[in-house]
Amino acid sequence: DAGVIQSPRHEVTEMGQEVTLRCKPISGHDYLFWYRQTMMRGLELLIYFNNNVPIDDSGMPEDRFSAKMPNASFSTLKIQPSEPRDSAVYFCASSPSWGRTEAFFGQGTRLTVV
């Protein structure tokens, strides 16, 4: 398996624009997580899905952020409109049935909003 695949790897956009980050989890994994990493706040869990259903989105910073998982092999994280403070590295991770295994991380998307 190729692991968790995220695209794009780097994104530079202007303030106010819509940004869509994409993630393909490892096949067969039931859980998918979106994390944001910044120098100031470290790694923050934004939202996670179980079997394509959002379970906990309490980490989503505000209504500008939304996440979907239309099927087991694809998820998106959308920011609309984007702001400079959204600049961060966004990681997607997936895991088999939770309980006795770890999460596997993608390479991340470095987002810069200017």
Place this chain on the structure above:
Amino acid sequence: AQSVSQHNHHVILSEAASLELGCNYSYGGTVNLFWYVQYPGQHLQLLLKYFSGDPLVKGIKGFEAEFIKSKFSFNLRKPSVQWSDTAEYFCAASLRNFGNEKLTFGTGTRLTIIP
């Protein structure tokens, strides 16, 4: 609230020195514990994990960690570090309740090894 604390923000060591990075968790219930490493510019990779059994867990690259339940700790150790161990290290924990778990990370410890 569930939380994971890493008290060392930045550790600087010389090659061959011994390493111990602290991690404490605050959870009510049975926990899974992890250490992840993030090399510069890369994604997080698992170093080791603890679910149950022997509290001394051995991971990759000579790392080990000890689960001490009474202290709510899961410290990471390595007897002799190398320059290539320069990275950021994250402790993480999750509750072992099916369908109601999320992985919570500590703030990370940046490790710099001086040749």
